[in-house]
Amino acid sequence: MLLEEALNHYFHYDFFREGQKEIISDVLQGKDVLGVLPTGSGKSICYQLPAKLLDGITVVVSPLISLMIDQVKELKAAGFKEVIALNSFLPFQEQQRVLKSLDAFRLIYVSPEWLQKRSHQNYLQQLPIKLFVVDEAHCISQWGHEFRPDYQRLHEGIEALGNPPVLALSATATPDVQADILQSLHKPNMKKHIYPMDRENIAFCVEEVENDQEKLERIVGITKYYFVPALIYFTSRQAAEEVALSLAAKLPDRKIAYYHGGMEATERLRIQQQFMNNQIDIICCTSAFGMGINKPDIRLVVHYHLPLQVESYIQEAGRAGRDGKSSVGVILYQKGDFRLSASMVKNELPAMEEIDRLITMILTCQHNHMDIPPPEQMHTLLDLQEGAVRFIQRQLQKHGLIHDNKWMIDDAKWQQVRGSVMNYLEKRKRYKNSKLNELYQWVQTKACLRKTLYQSFQDEFKEPLDQCCSNCGFDWSRWQPKLSFQATEAFHPADWRKKLQRTLNLEEAQDETV
Amino acid sequence: MLFRGILIDCFQKINQERTSSSIYNLLIGKKAIQTIQDARFYHMGNYYGIYPGLTKAEYLQQLQQLLKLDYLLEADGEEQKLQITEKGKAWLTSYKESLDGFYGSKYKNMLEPFKQRLLLFIQTFTNTAKNHYRFIPITDNHDIERFIKDFYTQYKHRSTEVLQQLYKELEQALSGLSDLEASMFVDRITSYYSYGSSLQQLSQDYRLSIPDCYLTLQKSFYHLLNVQTNSENYPILKLFTKHLHTAETPLSQTAQFTLRLLQKQHSLEEIMKIRRLKANTIQDHLVEIAMHEDEFPFFDYLDSAIYEEIKTAVYNKQTYRLKEIKNHVHPEISYFQIRLALILYKK
Incomplete structure (x- = not known):
């Protein structure tokens, strides 16, 4: 069967997008492959199709459990049923049931933590694994913006599974990060398929405003006119909710919702599906929204708050215009934003004093034979963000001060390693700050926004499809996308019978009989 | 509110x-x-x-x-x-x-599966009737999916007919509620035509708090369960209650063990010895058993004079508070006896 036929047969697409066929051909030949494809180019087909075609099982390591679960749901809805997600959220009994019948699946998603357990590896070793996929492979690299230490041990997992062919995928890997991926996976000879990141159909538009009130007014100004699917990004859940409500009050004829990680899973699914279904046109969201969302016609991605590095911005803005049609990424920026971002960066890592205080507290408790919560419960001892707590846990683990969820601390040992913990902490701080500076320099640059945005990834740039960016001259009046929404009708509870008919597909039938 | x-x-x-x-x-x-x-x-x-x-x-x-x-x-x-x-x-x-309109105890263990079955049924039948087979089910509860799958194989050839009948039943049942309650219920439904509103959206659309929206929806589902119990005019809704039971929460394992010993005519003291448990614990089991079993021998543990005395204290003091009752009966009457008497009083 030709690859195109298989694609159509299993996934109902008529043709491959740039890069997919090349990557899939190499994967099917058993080569180790690194694929870097821009956001929204259909990376997952690169292993989902092989999973269908290979005579065996494909294992995919994915960093985000919620993303994994969404993908499994979507695949099942699309008729790909032999798929499962294994992670720590699976109820114990369910997991036991599944582990006994793993050979019934073709595609197995696992979280990196899950894969690290010996007993889990034992189950996988029984299976004919024909492909090992590292999704979001930039997480391997300390210089990637979403560094996940668990990813650095993936080479052990690959070995434990008998060295199947490896496919590493990322939408955001600079040449440095690419080199790190090859090295960390112990696969120096991976075949590289690197495609340019720049999206010719997205125009970038930075607008400086005085305060948050003006940001809201600008959003109203833009969305009042453009009836198109839009995302508005925030760094705080509360801001996303508040602005969604203010917008709804100002734009009564639009359907607006908010979405963030603090909402219940089923409620999140409702919002996602309504957006896909064009029942909602504007979503105010945090970075939790968007991964795995395949809506092709998002026309507008507004950033009310900027993320903390260029790579995240590229990913979030890249959700616009997957259908290749003209779309716009807007950044609303005010002077105070930098300070807000800087304090978020700061809170992502602990201060050295915090670590010292923790160690002293534990030493004192040990000395007085008092109970201390185990290292896994470290967050109860500290008033720090999750990321910062994880940093301390990892460092103490690395230096042998935590082992098997037990404290192994004594003063002498701590004094020996303290210096190297401090150095590493400083290094990470510098790195995160430099990423933040890079982003804000980009926002304030006078040069072409498009070229500056992608310059660390590539040297050549495509011609913009429509307008380029606000520094090269952006004129809203020249942006005329096809408007996809009508103003929504006013709503009357008394009309529920009519709505119920429509809901149950009976509208047409009823009209005929009347 | x-x-x-x-x-x-x-x-x-x-x-x-x-x-x-x-x-x-x-x-x-x-x-x-x-x-x-x-x-x-x-x-x-x-x-x-x-x-x-x-x-x-x-x-x-x-x-x-x-x-x-x-x-x-x-x-x-x-x-x-x-x-x-x-x-x-x-x-x-x-x-x-x-x-009015909540039936928590009456439909305990029934409401949740009934609700999910009904909603998944509507999503499945309205989609498949339009030849649309790719949709993400609103629930991933295995049992509910199983139920609807069976239901689907049985009724798929008559899907329009079934949907029409369901419309009739829902229209009739929801007419017994206020327009607001009925409308909110309809908005929550996910079908081919639209994906149902989230609580947050209902809260915005109806200008009510999220808990109020949730409880209003709950009330509508209780209402549906209630009408199908009381009338023969709701055959489809009735189908969604198949094999669901209002069954009391079964006795705990440990109380069941005590019950078996009791049925073998062992005395309280003997049970304590056999099970190596304290009197208090066994008494807890007995109270649990007394609530569940219709045939519980109350008067093995309290005589009618004691029962009358407790009843009088309850009546005079207008209270079910154990401590309060204890203070107003003979000091030799135990808490255990009071608890049993209260259960009997309520039966």
């Missing part, structure tokens, strides 16, 4: 004899014997388990508001004992009617 009304109603009913946690346990449908007993003694069974997802934080937040509004106040400065104020009483009287 609905949530508020339910809380005030509960606090009036328990009349400071129980703590505020007991109301929380009631609303989330805790299976503890104490909670089930509370629901019975204080006539709050209709609210049992109507809000399983309620978090303690949300609950406490709502109580704080009621305190602030002067509908409730802390009795004797005790945080756990709340008293309803005159203002609260007046408000409750004007609002009371809207609180």
Whole structure:
């Protein structure tokens, strides 16, 4: 069967997008492959199709459990049923049931933590694994913006599974990060398929405003006119909710919702599906929204708050215009934003004093034979963000001060390693700050926004499809996308019978009989 | 307002004899014997388990508001004992009617599966009728999916007919509710035509709090269950209750063991020895058994004079509070006997 036929047969697409066929051909030949494809180019087909075609099982390591679960749901809805997600959220009994019948699946998603357990590896070793996929492979690299230490041990997992062919995928890997991926996976000879990141159909538009009130007014100004699917990004859940409500009050004829990680899973699914279904046109969201969302016609991605590095911005803005049609990424920026971002960066890592205080507290408790919560419960001892707590846990683990969820601390040992913990902490701080500076320099640059945005990834740039960016001259009046929404009708509870008919597909039938 | 009304109603009913946690346990449908007993003694069974997802934080937040509004106040400065104020009483009287329509105990263990079956049925049949087979089911509960799959194989050839009949039944049933309640119910449905509203969206559209929206929806589902029980005109709705039972929470394992020994005519002392348990524990089992078993031999443990004495104390003091009752009966009457007498009194 030709690859195109298989694609159509299993996934109902008529043709491959740039890069997919090349990557899939190499994967099917058993080569180790690194694929870097821009956001929204259909990376997952690169292993989902092989999973269908290979005579065996494909294992995919994915960093985000919620993303994994969404993908499994979507695949099942699309008729790909032999798929499962294994992670720590699976109820114990369910997991036991599944582990006994793993050979019934073709595609197995696992979280990196899950894969690290010996007993889990034992189950996988029984299976004919024909492909090992590292999704979001930039997480391997300390210089990637979403560094996940668990990813650095993936080479052990690959070995434990008998060295199947490896496919590493990322939408955001600079040449440095690419080199790190090859090295960390112990696969120096991976075949590289690197495609340019720049999206010719997205125009970038930075607008400086005085305060948050003006940001809201600008959003109203833009969305009042453009009836198109839009995302508005925030760094705080509360801001996303508040602005969604203010917008709804100002734009009564639009359907607006908010979405963030603090909402219940089923409620999140409702919002996602309504957006896909064009029942909602504007979503105010945090970075939790968007991964795995395949809506092709998002026309507008507004950033009310900027993320903390260029790579995240590229990913979030890249959700616009997957259908290749003209779309716009807007950044609303005010002077105070930098300070807000800087304090978020700061809170992502602990201060050295915090670590010292923790160690002293534990030493004192040990000395007085008092109970201390185990290292896994470290967050109860500290008033720090999750990321910062994880940093301390990892460092103490690395230096042998935590082992098997037990404290192994004594003063002498701590004094020996303290210096190297401090150095590493400083290094990470510098790195995160430099990423933040890079982003804000980009926002304030006078040069072409498009070229500056992608310059660390590539040297050549495509011609913009429509307008380029606000520094090269952006004129809203020249942006005329096809408007996809009508103003929504006013709503009357008394009309529920009519709505119920429509809901149950009976509208047409009823009209005929009347 | 609905949530508020339910809380005030509960606090009036328990009349400071129980703590505020007991109301929380009631609303989330805790299976503890104490909670089930509370629901019975204080006539709050209709609210049992109507809000399983309620978090303690949300609950406490709502109580704080009621305190602030002067509908409730802390009795004797005790945080756990709340008293309803005159203002609260007046408000409750004007609002009371809207609180009807919950059948928590009656349909316990039935509401959730019934709800999910109905909703997944509508999503499945409206989509497949349009030849649309790719949709993400609104629930990933295995049993519910199984049920609808079987249902689908059985009825797929008559899907339009089934949907028309369902319309008839829902139209008729929902007409017994207010337009607002019916409309909110319809908005929540996911079908081919549209994906149902989230609670947050309902809250925006109807200008009600999220708990009020949730409880309004719950009430509609109780209403549907109730109409299909009381009338033969709802064959489709009835299908969604297939194999669902209102069954009492079964006896705990340990109480079952005690029951078996009891049935073999062992005495309390013997059971204590066999099971190596304290008298208190075995007595707890007996209370549990007494609540579940119709044929419990109450008068093996209390004679009729004791029973009458306890009954009189309850009547005179107008209370179900164990401590209060204990203070007004003969000192030799035990707590165990009082608990049994109360169960008998209520039967």
